[in-house]
Amino acid sequence: MKLTISAYIGLTVFVMLLAVAVLAPWIAPYDPSAINLPNRLAPISIDHWLGTDHLGRDVFSRLVMASTISLGAAFVTLVLMLVIGVGLGGLAGYAGGRTEQVIMRTCDVFMTFPTVVLALFMVAILGTGLTNVIIAIAITHWAWYARITRSLVLSIRHSDYLKAAKLSGVPAWIRFRRHILPSVLVQLLVLASLDIGHVMLHVSGLSFLGLGVQSPTPEWGVMINDARQFIWSSPLLIIWPGLAILLSVLSFNLMGDALRDKLDPNLEHEG
Amino acid sequence: MTDNVFLQLKNVGKTYAATSFWQRKVGKQVLSDINLSICSQQSIALVGASGSGKSTLCRLILGLEPVNHGEIYHNGKAFSDFARDDWQAYRRDVQLVFQDSIAAINPRQRIQQVLCEPLHYLRGLSANQCVREAARLLDKVELPASSMEKRAGQLSGGQLQRICIARALAAKPKLIALDESLSGLDVLLQQQIIALLQDIQQQDGTSMLLVTHDLRLVDKFCQQVVVLDDGQLVEQRPAKSSEPWSSKMGRELSEAILPARPPIRKPLEQSYVPETQECEALV
Amino acid sequence: MRLELNNLNVRTHAGEALVKNLSLTIESGSVLALVGASGSGKSLTCSALFDVLPRNLIYSCERTLNGENITGRALRGKHMACIMQNPSSAFNPVQTMAQHCHETLIAVGIKDQAVITQAMLDAGLDDWQTVLALYPFQMSGGMLQRMMLALALMSQAPILIADEPTTDLDLVVQRHILNRLKKVIEKRQLALMIITHDFAVVAQLADRVAIMHRGEIVENTRVTQLFEQPQHPISQQLLTAHLALYAEETHD
Numbered sequence: 001m002k003l004t005i006s007a008y009i010g011l012t013v014f015v016m017l018l019a020v021a022v023l024a025p026w027i028a029p030y031d032p033s034a035i036n037l038p039n040r041l042a043p044i045s046i047d048h049w050l051g052t053d054h055l056g057r058d059v060f061s062r063l064v065m066a067s068t069i070s071l072g073a074a075f076v077t078l079v080l081m082l083v084i085g086v087g088l089g090g091l092a093g094y095a096g097g098r099t100e101q102v103i104m105r106t107c108d109v110f111m112t113f114p115t116v117v118l119a120l121f122m123v124a125i126l127g128t129g130l131t132n133v134i135i136a137i138a139i140t141h142w143a144w145y146a147r148i149t150r151s152l153v154l155s156i157r158h159s160d161y162l163k164a165a166k167l168s169g170v171p172a173w174i175r176f177r178r179h180i181l182p183s184v185l186v187q188l189l190v191l192a193s194l195d196i197g198h199v200m201l202h203v204s205g206l207s208f209l210g211l212g213v214q215s216p217t218p219e220w221g222v223m224i225n226d227a228r229q230f231i232w233s234s235p236l237l238i239i240w241p242g243l244a245i246l247l248s249v250l251s252f253n254l255m256g257d258a259l260r261d262k263l264d265p266n267l268e269h270e271g
Numbered sequence: 272m273t274d275n276v277f278l279q280l281k282n283v284g285k286t287y288a289a290t291s292f293w294q295r296k297v298g299k300q301v302l303s304d305i306n307l308s309i310c311s312q313q314s315i316a317l318v319g320a321s322g323s324g325k326s327t328l329c330r331l332i333l334g335l336e337p338v339n340h341g342e343i344y345h346n347g348k349a350f351s352d353f354a355r356d357d358w359q360a361y362r363r364d365v366q367l368v369f370q371d372s373i374a375a376i377n378p379r380q381r382i383q384q385v386l387c388e389p390l391h392y393l394r395g396l397s398a399n400q401c402v403r404e405a406a407r408l409l410d411k412v413e414l415p416a417s418s419m420e421k422r423a424g425q426l427s428g429g430q431l432q433r434i435c436i437a438r439a440l441a442a443k444p445k446l447i448a449l450d451e452s453l454s455g456l457d458v459l460l461q462q463q464i465i466a467l468l469q470d471i472q473q474q475d476g477t478s479m480l481l482v483t484h485d486l487r488l489v490d491k492f493c494q495q496v497v498v499l500d501d502g503q504l505v506e507q508r509p510a511k512s513s514e515p516w517s518s519k520m521g522r523e524l525s526e527a528i529l530p531a532r533p534p535i536r537k538p539l540e541q542s543y544v545p546e547t548q549e550c551e552a553l554v
Numbered sequence: 555m556r557l558e559l560n561n562l563n564v565r566t567h568a569g570e571a572l573v574k575n576l577s578l579t580i581e582s583g584s585v586l587a588l589v590g591a592s593g594s595g596k597s598l599t600c601s602a603l604f605d606v607l608p609r610n611l612i613y614s615c616e617r618t619l620n621g622e623n624i625t626g627r628a629l630r631g632k633h634m635a636c637i638m639q640n641p642s643s644a645f646n647p648v649q650t651m652a653q654h655c656h657e658t659l660i661a662v663g664i665k666d667q668a669v670i671t672q673a674m675l676d677a678g679l680d681d682w683q684t685v686l687a688l689y690p691f692q693m694s695g696g697m698l699q700r701m702m703l704a705l706a707l708m709s710q711a712p713i714l715i716a717d718e719p720t721t722d723l724d725l726v727v728q729r730h731i732l733n734r735l736k737k738v739i740e741k742r743q744l745a746l747m748i749i750t751h752d753f754a755v756v757a758q759l760a761d762r763v764a765i766m767h768r769g770e771i772v773e774n775t776r777v778t779q780l781f782e783q784p785q786h787p788i789s790q791q792l793l794t795a796h797l798a799l800y801a802e803e804t805h806d
Contacts, residue, residue, distance in 0.1 A: 160375040163335055164438065169362050169392035179377055321695060321724045428592055455721050457591045457751040462795040484724035487800050527725040529732075529754035531800040533777050 004261075010254025017248055021067040028061035032218045041234050050240055053223075054230060057216075063240055066218040071248065073130055073219075074200040078192055080138040081199075085145025086188065092146065093153025094176055104150065107143035115140045115202055116209075123211045130219075133212035137202050141195075148191060152184045194256035197249035204245055220245050277346065277445065278309040278332065278365075284340035285327055301327050302502045305341070311445055314472065314479040316489040316510065318524055319499035328499065329450050329482045333367050334358065363393050366439040370451040372431035376423040382409075382434060383419040389441040408437040412467060429460045436467065440477075447471075448480040453488055465491055486524050498524070555582040555620065555712045555745055557634075562615035564598050564607065564769075572611065573598050573769040580713060580745045585736075587756040587777070588749045589792070590766030596749045599766075600717045604630055629713075632662040635706035639718040641698035645690040651701055652686040655708060662709045669708055676741065677704035678734045696727035700734065707738065714739075716748040720755070732759055753796040757781065765789045 020027060030048075036056030044051050050059040092103040119136035126132040156162060157180070165175045204221030206212040213219040215226060220241040227237035283305040288298030302324045309315055319325045330336045332343065334350065342349045345361055353361065366389075369375035376385055386405035390396045396404060406416050412433040423431060432452070439447050449468075453461055465488075471477055472492055479492050489496050490510045498506040500520035508514070516522045557580045564573035573595045580586055590596050601607045602615065616625045619633075638644050645654060655670045674682035677700045690698060699719060706714055716735070720728035736759060739746050748759060756763050756777060764774040765788060772786040784790045 160369045160371060161377040164367075164369065164375050164435075165377075165388060166335065167333065167362055167367055168389035168438070168442075169359050170388055171392075182379055320726045458753060458792055458795045458799065459591055462799055465799070484726070486725075491799075523726050527729045529725075529729065529758050531754055531757060531797060532781055533757040 004258065006254045007258030007261075010251045010258060013247055013251035014255055017067060017071060017251065020064055021071045024064045024068045028058075028064045030058035030061040032057060032062040032065040033216045034058070041230065041237075044236075051234070051236060053226065053237055054234075059223075059237065059240055062218040062223060063220075063244055066220050066223060066241070067244065067248075069130070069213065069217065069219045070200060070204060070221075070245070073134055073203045074196055077134045077137050077141075077199050077203065078196050080134065081142045081145055082188065082192060084138065084142040086149045086184070088142070089146035089149025090153055090176070090181075090184070093150040093157060094180070100150070103146065107146050110140065110143040111147075113140055116206070119206050119211055128211055128214060130207075130213045130217075133203060133206045136206070137199060141199070145188065145191075149184060149188065152187055153180055156180050156183055190256065190260040193252060193259050196256075197252040200245065200249055200252070275311050276308050277311040278307075279344040280305050280307040280332075280341070281344070282306060282341035283328075283331065283338055283343060285324075285331060285336070286339050300502060302331070303340075305504050307497060307504065307507075309446070309478075309480070312476060312478055313495065314481070314493040315495045315497060316481040316483065316493040317497050317499060318483055318486060318489065319520060320484055320523070322501075323499040323520065324502040325482050325484075325499045326450055329367070329448055329480070332480070333365060333448060334361060359393060362389075363442045364444055365446045365448065366442055366444040367448045367450060368432075368435045368439050368452045370454065372428060372435045372452075373423065375435050376431060378423045380422065381419070382421055382423075382426075385434065386419075386438055386441060389438060393442040404441070408441055409434075411440065411471075412437045429456075429463070432456070432460070432464060433467070436464070436471075440471065440475075443475075444477060446478050446480055448482065450482045451484070453481075454483065454485065468492060484524065485528075487528055555743075556580070557713055557745065558618040559603065560616040560618070562599065562602055562613065564595070564602055564611055564613040566611055571769060573602065573613075576615075576766075576769075576771055578747070578764060578771070578774075580747050582712060582745045583739065583743045584762065585739060585746045585748060585760045587760035587763040588747060588766060589751060589753065589756055589763060591751065591792070593768075594766040595769040596766055597717060598769075600636070600715055600749055603715060604634065604636060632709055632711055634713040634715060635709050635711040637699070637702050637706055637714065637716040637719045639721055641695055641702055641722070642690065644702055645698065647690050649689070650686065651688055651693075654701075654705060655686070658705050658708050662711075664708075664710065669710070670704075673707035674701075674704045676707055676734075676738050677701070678730065679704060695723050696731065699723060699727070699731055703731070703734065703738070707742070711744075713745045714747070716746065718749055718751070721750070721752075728755075735759065753793065754800060765792065 034057060036052065038056065039048075039052055040054055040056040042048055042052040042056075048058050048060065050063065053059055053062065088103050088107075092100040115137060118140050119133060122132055122136040122139070126135070162175060162179050165179055170178070203212065204219070204224070207219050207221030208225045210225065213222050215222055223241040224238055227234070227241070230237050283302060284300065285302040286298045286300045305328060317325045317328060327336070331338050338350060342351065344350075345357075345364070348357065376382075383402065383405055386408055387398075387401040390401040390404050391398075394404075402419075405419060409416055409418055414430060414433050414437070418426065418430065418434070426434070435452075436447075453464060456464065468479065469492055472479060481488065481493055483489070493510045496506075496508055496510050497504060498516075498518050498521045500518060506516065506518035506521050508517075516525055559576070559578045559580075562573055562576040562578075563571065565571045576595075576599060578586065578588075578599075588596050588599065598607065598611075602613045607613055616623070617627075617629070618624065649657075659665070659667075659669065670686075671682060674685065679685050679697070679700050685693070685697070685701065693701070702719075719735075720731055723731065732755065735746065735748075738744065748755070750756060760777050762775065763777050763780050764771045765780075765786065766772070767788045773780070773784065773789045775785070780789060781793065784793050
């Protein structure tokens with residue numbers, strides 16, 4: 001499997017982040033919520049690898065624990081978007097006619113809302129918290145996946161091999177699952193991997209605005225928000241979580257590119 | 272021959288309508304008032320120029336698209352009365368070989384899976400029986416058993432065409448439709464596939480429904496010829512007849528055939544290709 | 555006008571030779587047919603002539619135009635025009651025929667608009683004014699192929715290469731297109747190389763025929779000669795198959 005250098009970098013960083021997110025409770029040396037006011041805003045030291053924040057909490061531990069939440073939230077949101085989007089888009093593409101029209105017009109409506117505005121709206125109704133942020137992001141973005149799935153399904157739906165399957169007596173649901181879904185999922189996987197960085201930025205962004213995760217729960221966006229007031233005195237406090245977000249999004253994008261390069265042109269030659 | 276009418280078409284018509292959310296718009300009538308009887312053991316050719324509706328009629332007969340007007344009867348039962356089991360039974364009787372064999376096979380499936388689909392769903396064979404029967408089918412179309420494990424991308428166009436024929440044979444059909452399946456093939460491959468189809472016709476008694484624009488292929492296996500022009504059935508006659516064509520489309524098709532050998536005089540001195548219909552807008 | 559192509563070699567990066575030492579001559583006022591089974595390398599030869607081979611293939615050849623060595627010079631545009639197999643995919647779906655014509659004229663540097671009318675009439679599109687306003691999806695396969703011929707004529711190229719121009723069309727349209735091609739070659743004294751697998755087309759249209767097999771030309775002779783006495787076993791095999799299928803159907 002020949003990969004480019006950027007693909008290797010993306011893959012390495014991604015695996016590292018995944019490891020950190022999964023093993024966070026064991027990696028974090030301190031309790032991320034342990035307040036220690038006498039030691040606030042401490043610089044980098046042997047005890048505290050990245051220093052402490054304004055409440056004396058160890059930044060490294062918070063960063064590591066936050067990775068679980070940030071990455072986890074991004075994945076959960078992505079899965080939710082895919083399930084709703086692929087389900088409705090697939091239905092629209094396969095069924096056609098009025099069903100397709102109804103679903104597509106609904107997509108249009110949802111796509112007109114900017115994420116932040118809709119998130120504010122959801123928060124106003126449901127209250128703050130990570131779950132609600134996840135719901136808000138999923139609700140704004142599923143429409144895009146639905147559209148793409150529909151056009152992918154449409155492109156396959158009129159192909160001869162699908163008609164041949166019908167002539168061979170294969171039932172409709174199995175035709176969808178066996179002949180349409182694999183091609184659709186492969187292409188969607190590529191798009192999703194490119195999109196996950198985007199989703200992560202939304203999760204962190206909304207938390208930064210105070211709409212999502214609330215302090216003291218560690219989350220990269222929240223950490224940036226907390227550190228805003230200290231930007232001149234302790235600039236590193238903002239830089240660490242920012243760097244974490246940057247690395248994550250970059251690794252997802254590089255991996256997404258590599259996945260697309262590998263899968264797209266070789267789609268016909270698998271196996 | 273009329274006592275075992277296998278398929279009957281009565282006043283069959285097809286209109287393609289554009290649907291919008293609010294209403295059904297008036298569409299294009301592609302076929303109108305087709306009346307045809309196909310007897311078992313009898314092979315028929317459907318001929319016409321592009322746009323005459325022959326492929327559409329083929330698709331209607333196969334049940335790939337619904338009939339808008341009129342009705343098609345299989346052994347006396349109308350398509351609109353078919354339940355799921357009736358369709359399964361119909362698919363066991365009538366199969367199709369597509370024109371583009373590369374597009375007709377899922378590139379992700381192995382050939383074994385491709386052949387096992389009709390074997391399992393139409394003949395109800397178990398997995399082991401499917402594999403044995405698939406091997407037998409490959410043998411019948413003169414392909415090596417090693418093709419079973421391959422995917423479509425690893426086989427040539429000619430081999431894929433044979434696999435499409437094998438798949439059509441899997442259900443042991445009474446009628447195999449060939450939708451321009453012989454067009455665009457090079458001459459050696461055409462010869463081989465025609466020989467294979469003639470074998471199948473003689474050994475298994477399977478009839479063929481050949482949809483084509485090439486009259487030269489018609490009397491290779493067909494007893495009857497049906498001519499379509501602009502969605503209507505304009506002529507029906509035995510394939511080997513030497514009578515002149517009564518329909519305009521029939522005449523055009525027969526005049527369109529290029530002689531197989533070069534003319535005796537030097538090409539530049541003679542305009543040997545008749546230009547009778549040159550000035551008509553031929554679209 | 556005489557184009558000679560000598561020692562065309564096309565191979566993959568892995569070293570597999572797809573076309574070996576191919577040599578052809580194309581002359582004004584005559585038609586050369588390039589025939590072969592699928593996979594013999596006919597389309598690759600055509601692509602190599604126009605220098606549009608995919609990047610994973612390497613090719614080398616010598617070209618002589620009227621005795622003058624022109625290896626290395628690009629021959630597209632006003633020297634050589636191409637008519638392709640699938641007319642519906644050869645046109646930009648969002649441009650009208652008029653826009654296609656103007657694009658061609660600009661590419662070859664011709665300013666005279668009368669060239670368009672003449673080319674379209676020669677190609678058999680008598681109602682050229684209507685056709686110019688049409689988009690590709692409004693035209694049938696036969697019309698599109700005639701339009702492609704018209705675009706090729708518009709470029710005033712003396713050499714025309716047709717890659718299976720009638721394979722996807724029905725026989726009635728095929729006959730008309732071939733008629734037109736023959737007339738146009740005579741009238742404008744063009745050189746035509748037609749790639750086909752149909753020996754009936756070869757018999758009726760071509761003066762010379764080259765049979766390709768596995769990347770090599772195995773026989774290159776006059777058409778009448780081939781039908782009387784094919785020399786190479788491959789030619790014999792192909793001709794026998796063709797005559798066995800179609801010889802009884804002569805209707806003239």
